[in-house]
Amino acid sequence: MGVTLGHHMASGMNGIRTAGDLVLRMEMQGMRINEAKKYVAGKLGVDVLDLADPYKMTEVRNKLGLGTVLAIPGEPKGMRAKANIAEVLDIEISCLNKL
Amino acid sequence: MEYNQRMGDGRLVSMTKDAIREDIEAGAADAADRAKIPTLSDDDMERLLDIMITQGKTVSVDVGNEVVMTTDMGHSVINGNYSECGGSGVSVGITAANQIIERCMGADSVGVQWYDYTYKSIKAVITQQQQELESILLNTTCPCCFGSMPNLGAYYKPDGPFENVGDMMAEGKITEGMEVYEQAAEAAIEDVFWVTQQVDKIGIDNINIDTAGAAGDGDLLASLKSAELIKKNTGISVEMGMANEFVLGIHGGMEYAGERLAGMYAHKLVKVAEKAGVDIFGPVCNTNTRMSTPWNVARAVTFLKECSRVSTIPLHANMGMGVGGIPMVENPSLDAVTKASKAMVEIGGADGI
Numbered sequence: 001m002g003v004t005l006g007h008h009m010a011s012g013m014n015g016i017r018t019a020g021d022l023v024l025r026m027e028m029q030g031m032r033i034n035e036a037k038k039y040v041a042g043k044l045g046v047d048v049l050d051l052a053d054p055y056k057m058t059e060v061r062n063k064l065g066l067g068t069v070l071a072i073p074g075e076p077k078g079m080r081a082k083a084n085i086a087e088v089l090d091i092e093i094s095c096l097n098k099l
Numbered sequence: 100m101e102y103n104q105r106m107g108d109g110r111l112v113s114m115t116k117d118a119i120r121e122d123i124e125a126g127a128a129d130a131a132d133r134a135k136i137p138t139l140s141d142d143d144m145e146r147l148l149d150i151m152i153t154q155g156k157t158v159s160v161d162v163g164n165e166v167v168m169t170t171d172m173g174h175s176v177i178n179g180n181y182s183e184c185g186g187s188g189v190s191v192g193i194t195a196a197n198q199i200i201e202r203c204m205g206a207d208s209v210g211v212q213w214y215d216y217t218y219k220s221i222k223a224v225i226t227q228q229q230q231e232l233e234s235i236l237l238n239t240t241c242p243c244c245f246g247s248m249p250n251l252g253a254y255y256k257p258d259g260p261f262e263n264v265g266d267m268m269a270e271g272k273i274t275e276g277m278e279v280y281e282q283a284a285e286a287a288i289e290d291v292f293w294v295t296q297q298v299d300k301i302g303i304d305n306i307n308i309d310t311a312g313a314a315g316d317g318d319l320l321a322s323l324k325s326a327e328l329i330k331k332n333t334g335i336s337v338e339m340g341m342a343n344e345f346v347l348g349i350h351g352g353m354e355y356a357g358e359r360l361a362g363m364y365a366h367k368l369v370k371v372a373e374k375a376g377v378d379i380f381g382p383v384c385n386t387n388t389r390m391s392t393p394w395n396v397a398r399a400v401t402f403l404k405e406c407s408r409v410s411t412i413p414l415h416a417n418m419g420m421g422v423g424g425i426p427m428v429e430n431p432s433l434d435a436v437t438k439a440s441k442a443m444v445e446i447g448g449a450d451g452i
Contacts, residue, residue, distance in 0.1 A: 002430055002431050002432075002433065002436060003418070003419055003420060003425060003431055003436055004170070004172070004176050004200075004204065004206075005204065006157070006431070006433050006436030006437050006440060007168060007418060007436065007437075007440050007452050008168065008204060008205045008206070009157060009159060009433070009437060010157060010158060010159045010160065010436070010437035010440035010441055011159065011160050011164075011165060011166050011440045011441060011443075011444045011452060012165060012166070012167070012168055012205055012207070012452075013165045013166065013167050013207060014165075014205030014207070015201055015205050015206050015207045015208075015241055016201060016202070016240050016241060017205055020165075020167050020168075020205070020207035020241075021207050021208070021240060021241040021242060023167050023207075024167040024168075024169070024207040024208055024241070024451070025242050025304075027378075027379060027413040027450060027451060028242060028304065028305050028336035028338075028378055028379065029336060029378060030378045030379075030411075030412050030413070031413065032410075032411075032412070032413050032450050033166055033167070033413060033450035033451065036413070036450075048163070049162065049163050051165075052162070052163070052165040066240075067240035069201075069202045069203075071202070077238075077240060078237055078238050078239060078240060079236075079237055081240045082240060085240070093302075093304070094299070094302040094303065094304060094335070095236040095243075095301065095302025095303075095304075096302070097302065098300065098301060098302035099233060099236060099237065099301065099302055
């Protein structure tokens, strides 16, 4: 636990608080970090530096329905959020086709 | 003036600036000598020294340098209860634990890892794993990784069908041992691919072939061939994390894409991983518990920097307990973890952890 949280604090984008999950999805397709960030920023229409900013990214994720850490009833999360992510990033997300 | 530093076993010690600089130079030189790669530049060593003498409780990367994380622990940091997993033993289910790491802890990925962390063992519980996976995929937003080890050791009697290769070789049955080792590797490939096909039915995002090479060059060969098979037949994203900083030559003659695997370090391993179709590679540097954290981190950064220079795929440096400059201790201090984290990203060139 100390290792995990330490890395998140020191170096992490921090997942759906910002755009960490989106950048990781592009790294999973073999893009290195700068290329992945550039791709995601382009698709979201934001600056690369905005990607790890929780204030800016909460605004963007709410607007595009990409899911956030706040469990607001009725707002996209889980599969609904992933459907929007697939469309915005122009990628296939396997479980959307299989579940 | 003296600065608080950690030893590789986590103990707090005091060191002068000159002593820290000497350890950084020695750690970098050790890595360079072992892997036959360049040592760190003077500028890199000064940057590392600056990080190491920071006396705050934590340090962090500069804004804009953040990276993403994948893990071989996933939900186990919450609900696992065994020390090698860092598990806290909190009494919640696997889906809830994944929701906690996603919504409360800032994880970039969620995942499923069976406690008997071997693809061979997962076959017996695959339906349960599919059920857990379905629940996680329905209830989380982050990409989901399925991780386990090829673990050739699990294929030897009494756990598996093959004679123990180590015992055979100790008895002088070298050629016979090498043949059995090759057969065990083929069995592992079959199991990794079969499990992948089962979790692909549910829609997994990424397969983590983890701790690759734990049982030597045959274990690594099984990992590479499994990655190749997965990419050709399913297209699923593959991450491959190493077990060790170099490959043990149990067989000694095993090759992939014309390259002998035994003795390879990260900067060569990443090139064979690329050829196998791996999307994310996880290099390792083992921590020496008797040396200081400046020595261990300098060593890890030196290995990683050359690996990053030659790589075309993202690198998620292994930085759990006892690897990547992290002390070999169950409850490490934040100063040691965050200093290593910053150094590996900003000097080593990690794309993730």
